[in-house]
Amino acid sequence: xxxxxxxxxxxxVGGLTLVGLRRRPALAAxxxxxxxxxxxxxxxxxxxxxxxTSSYSVRWLPILGFNLNVQLDGFAVVMALLVSVLGxxxxxxxxxxxxxxxxxxxFVGLFMAFAGSMFGxxxxxxxxxxxxxxxxxxxxxxxLIGLNDKSTSARQAAVRALxxxxxxxxxxxxxxxxxxxxxxxxxxxxxxxxxxSGNFAHAAAILLLLGAFTKSAQFPFxxxxxxxxxxxxxxxxxxxxxxxxxxxxxxxxxxxxxxxxVGVWRWWVVVAGVxxxxxxxxxxxxxxxAKLVLAYSTVSQLGLLTVLFGVGNRYATYAGVAHIxxxxxxxxxxFLGVGVIDHEIGTRDVSKxxxxxxxxxxxxxxxxxxxxxxxxxxxxxxxxxxxxALVALLxxxxxxxxxxxxxxxxxxxxxxxxxxxxxLRAVLRSDVAxxxxxxxxxxxxxxxxxxSVAVRIALSGPVVVAAAVSxxxxxxxxxxGSWLVAPSKSLDVNAVSKLALxxxxxxALITSAIVIAVGAVIGWxxxxxxxxxxxxxxERVFDGLYDTTMRLAKRITAVTQSGSLPIYVxxxxxxxxxxxxxxxxxxxxxxxxxxxxxxPLEALVSIVAMVLAVGVAVARPRFAGALFLxxxxxxxxxxxxxxxxxxxxxTQLLVxxxxxxxxxxxxxxxxxxxxxxxxxxxxxxxxxIAVGVGIVVxxxxxxxxASRIRPSPAQEYFARSLDEAGGRNVVNVILVDFRxxxxxxxxxxxxxAxxxxxxxxxxxxx
Amino acid sequence: xxxxEFAVIAVLFGVGAYMVTERSLTRIALGVxxxxxxxxxxxxxxxxxxxxxxxxxxxxxxxDPLPQALVLTAIVIGFALLTFLMTLAWRNWTLxxxxxxxxxxxxxxxxxxxxxMDKSGDQPHHEDVVP
Numbered sequence: 057x058x059x060x061x062x063x064x065x066x067x068x069v070g071g072l073t074l075v076g077l078r079r080r081p082a083l084a085a086x087x088x089x090x091x092x093x094x095x096x097x098x099x100x101x102x103x104x105x106x107x108x109t110s111s112y113s114v115r116w117l118p119i120l121g122f123n124l125n126v127q128l129d130g131f132a133v134v135m136a137l138l139v140s141v142l143g144x145x146x147x148x149x150x151x152x153x154x155x156x157x158x159x160x161x162x163f164v165g166l167f168m169a170f171a172g173s174m175f176g177x178x179x180x181x182x183x184x185x186x187x188x189x190x191x192x193x194x195x196x197x198x199x200l201i202g203l204n205d206k207s208t209s210a211r212q213a214a215v216r217a218l219x220x221x222x223x224x225x226x227x228x229x230x231x232x233x234x235x236x237x238x239x240x241x242x243x244x245x246x247x248x249x250x251x252x253s254g255n256f257a258h259a260a261a262i263l264l265l266l267g268a269f270t271k272s273a274q275f276p277f278x279x280x281x282x283x284x285x286x287x288x289x290x291x292x293x294x295x296x297x298x299x300x301x302x303x304x305x306x307x308x309x310x311x312x313x314x315x316x317x318v319g320v321w322r323w324w325v326v327v328a329g330v331x332x333x334x335x336x337x338x339x340x341x342x343x344x345x346a347k348l349v350l351a352y353s354t355v356s357q358l359g360l361l362t363v364l365f366g367v368g369n370r371y372a373t374y375a376g377v378a379h380i381x382x383x384x385x386x387x388x389x390x391f392l393g394v395g396v397i398d399h400e401i402g403t404r405d406v407s408k409x410x411x412x413x414x415x416x417x418x419x420x421x422x423x424x425x426x427x428x429x430x431x432x433x434x435x436x437x438x439x440x441x442x443x444x445a446l447v448a449l450l451x452x453x454x455x456x457x458x459x460x461x462x463x464x465x466x467x468x469x470x471x472x473x474x475x476x477x478x479x480l481r482a483v484l485r486s487d488v489a490x491x492x493x494x495x496x497x498x499x500x501x502x503x504x505x506x507x508s509v510a511v512r513i514a515l516s517g518p519v520v521v522a523a524a525v526s527x528x529x530x531x532x533x534x535x536x537g538s539w540l541v542a543p544s545k546s547l548d549v550n551a552v553s554k555l556a557l558x559x560x561x562x563x564a565l566i567t568s569a570i571v572i573a574v575g576a577v578i579g580w581x582x583x584x585x586x587x588x589x590x591x592x593x594x595e596r597v598f599d600g601l602y603d604t605t606m607r608l609a610k611r612i613t614a615v616t617q618s619g620s621l622p623i624y625v626x627x628x629x630x631x632x633x634x635x636x637x638x639x640x641x642x643x644x645x646x647x648x649x650x651x652x653x654x655x656p657l658e659a660l661v662s663i664v665a666m667v668l669a670v671g672v673a674v675a676r677p678r679f680a681g682a683l684f685l686x687x688x689x690x691x692x693x694x695x696x697x698x699x700x701x702x703x704x705x706x707t708q709l710l711v712x713x714x715x716x717x718x719x720x721x722x723x724x725x726x727x728x729x730x731x732x733x734x735x736x737x738x739x740x741x742x743x744x745i746a747v748g749v750g751i752v753v754x755x756x757x758x759x760x761x762a763s764r765i766r767p768s769p770a771q772e773y774f775a776r777s778l779d780e781a782g783g784r785n786v787v788n789v790i791l792v793d794f795r796x797x798x799x800x801x802x803x804x805x806x807x808x809a810x811x812x813x814x815x816x817x818x819x820x821x822x
Numbered sequence: 823x824x825x826x827e828f829a830v831i832a833v834l835f836g837v838g839a840y841m842v843t844e845r846s847l848t849r850i851a852l853g854v855x856x857x858x859x860x861x862x863x864x865x866x867x868x869x870x871x872x873x874x875x876x877x878x879x880x881x882x883x884x885x886d887p888l889p890q891a892l893v894l895t896a897i898v899i900g901f902a903l904l905t906f907l908m909t910l911a912w913r914n915w916t917l918x919x920x921x922x923x924x925x926x927x928x929x930x931x932x933x934x935x936x937x938x939m940d941k942s943g944d945q946p947h948h949e950d951v952v953p
Binding site (some may be wrong): 121141191211217237248439531589607610611613614617618619620622625629650651652653654658659662665666669670672681685688689692695696698699700701702703704707708711714715718719721722725742743745747749751753754756758760761768769770773774777778784785786787790791797799802804805808809810813816817820 | 823824825826827828829830832833834835836837838839840841842843844845849850851852855856859860862863864866867868869870872873874875876877878879884885886887888890891893894895897898899900901902903904905906908909910911912913915916918921923925926927928929930932933935936937
């Protein structure tokens with residue numbers, strides 16, 4: 057129950073800010089910090105590292121088996137703490153980072169709504185609940201990336217992120233649907249017990265992976281994440297490094313135990329993870345914008361996490377949980393640190409950020425610590441977790457998947473060390489002069505709101521705290537590691553391991569030493585300034601697809617929506633005739649048989665009807681056309697009379713007479729001849745359609761008559777007509793009694809048409 | 823079913839199809855009238871054989887009453903439709919001295935926009951994102 061309260065409190069602050077506190081964003085942010093802190097305390101009170109689980113469920117769509125189930129198990133505690141504590145830290149930071157205007161109010165509102173969604177996502181106990189919060193995070197992320205709605209690139213990045221993660225969300229939904237239909241549940245524990253296998257499980261597994269990979273920016277969907285860096289730094293730090301991109305990892309972590317044995321799962325997860333890790337690392341080594349370096353390093357680290365959760369080994373799961381924590385802490389510190397530097401000296405160019413060193417020694421020191429943690433260097437937390445990852449991968453069976461995973465992660469780790477060291481060089485570089493102009497601009501703006509000391513503390517506070525935590529947790533790795541055992545066990549009951557500051561000389565440590573040495577050399581030699589890199593290939597492919605889709609849509613609209621009524625009608629007729637032809641060809645029914653030559657009188661009347669009908673088409677004067685139409689009607693009435701349908705004949709006679717009257721009334725004011733403007737399309741084509749329709753319809757009628765499979769209900773009507781309705785004329789009895797509602801509907805149609813006619817006439821007459 | 827019914831249906835549908843693809847609303851209405859007659863004959867022919875009127879007490883083979891009931895309704899509704907169409911044509915004429923159905927301008931604009939885009943290699947991505 058309290059869990060839901062926590063989620064809704066966060067949403068409530070978000071909504072309140074967007075609606076009620078637009079003018080007091082600072083107050084809203086403070087409120088948000090309080091709510092997030094309370095959530096964190098609430099979660100922590102359940103016991104960090106404790107093994108007990110509490111859950112709560114709300115019935116939502118019981119008929120479909122969909123309920124909102126949240127559960128606080130060990131893993132959820134870790135993730136929820138990350139979400140709420142980092143959220144509070146970033147919110148404090150944002151107070152100093154933004155000017156307190158309408159945009160900031162929007163930021164706070166969206167931020168809190170996002171935090172609530174993310175909180176719900178990590179607590180979700182079943183796939184359906186997770187999907188609901190998952191989609192919410194996609195939407196908030198879209199709005200936050202596009203926070204600066206006047207920038208075209210920000211809007212494009214937002215659209216790109218939304219479409220990519222949205223497409224993944226649809227895949228996830230399809231997977232959830234398959235599992236729900238196949239196993240009657242989407243709960244993680246129940247699915248694990250069911251042990252999915254077979255084709256449906258394969259399909260579901262692939263769909264879930266597509267969802268996870270788009271969300272967590274795994275190859276080939278990695279391109280949207282660096283683009284999302286168009287968002288303000290607090291957004292990037294929180295959504296695109298610490299929390300939202302972890303949603304895919306959370307999904308993987310929760311579902312890996314379920315699907316680990318399903319054929320494609322391990323291969324795909326490991327290959328995607330390894331490729332992402334190496335590709336992200338490579339790009340991070342070449343970017344010039346420090347924020348983009350961090351963005352690609354996030355992509356790379358997410359690749360590592362994917363591999364760890366994908367291989368499904370008992371050490372790997374533990375290493376994955378540990379590395380999620382380590383990564384979130386050092387990455388949030390780094391992002392916020394780059395934001396501070398950007399805020400102070402107005403640039404993020406890696407060849408220039410060294411200028412901030414002298415002005416901000418504390419922040420710089422904090423960033424160095426976080427960078428060392430990212431590189432995985434003793435004694436920081438990143439060392440212990442990276443070490444554990446290597447242990448887990450070295451422990452794998454030496455089958456093809458295991459070798460690929462190990463080799464990929466080693467190469468990726470070398471690159472991680474390299475880009476960390478390169479950024480370290482950039483931060484520590486002393487031979488750059490600060491560009492003062494922008495510093496002045498920033499301080500003067502800020503002076504209006506805060507004393508500059510408060511700004512400094514709010515800005516660099518979270519950076520320093522993050523670095524301090526990385527260091528402290530690294531030094532007390534054994535204790536921190538023991539807290540992470542229960543969370544790993546809640547994912548995989550076999551998970552077991554521990555963290556250590558000094559693991560002793562073993563294979564992993566030797567590998568680690570080699571990785572650091574090679575990486576350091578590469579990082580030290582990598583140039584800081586690079587010729588401008590072209591847009592990422594994935595981004596270009598996406599844009600190409602997007603543009604092509606839009607263009608194709610317009611072209612299809614242009615072709616199908618020509619705006620010409622004759623073309624629409626012609627196409628409708630062709631499709632109808634085509635359907636009939638298809639029926640004739642596919643079923644190939646008997647066409648002959650049951651055809652008689654008819655009486656001479658029938659022949660005479662039919663010929664008259666046909667001649668008059670042709671007359672309707674040929675006569676140019678409107679008046680003549682109307683009269684010919686009346687003639688056709690009378691001839692048909694005679695045919696009806698000869699076919700044993702006197703009621704029809706009478707009605708037809710009366711109605712045709714009325715029709716002629718209506719035509720004459722309407723035509724009175726028009727010119728005699730219809731216009732000759734009929735050259736919209738070749739007359740031949742119209743004739744072709746007409747002849748086709750004229751041949752196909754009677755042929756189909758022949759087939760229909762020959763294919764009767766049930767007797768007519770006529771005998772029943774004959775039997776009941778006199779007894780039940782007291783009438784001998786069965787047609788009349790049907791109309792007013794057996795099918796009386798049909799007749800009532802018909803009368804309503806007449807009334808509506810009459811109302812329409814009256815209104816049209818009166819308006820036009822005015 | 824006789825060859826004559828076959829022929830009448832063929833001609834009514836052919837003439838109807840030919841006329842509803844015109845632009846003059848009067849002639850479209852005439853086409854709808856012809857098509858309507860054709861449909862009625864089809865239903866009657868499909869549903870029953872020639873025989874005596876379906877009135878109890880008559881001797882001989884009675885025809886099926888159900889198609890007749892359906893067609894009777896159809897005749898009346900067809901009349902309502904024709905009347906409404908002719909009123910539209912009349913109104914159009916009183917307002918514009920024309921009863922032609924023009925092309926939809928909006929649809930034309932979309933088409934010409936797509937053409938422009940193809941020619942200039944315009945990037946729809948940018949165009950559509952700008953509010």
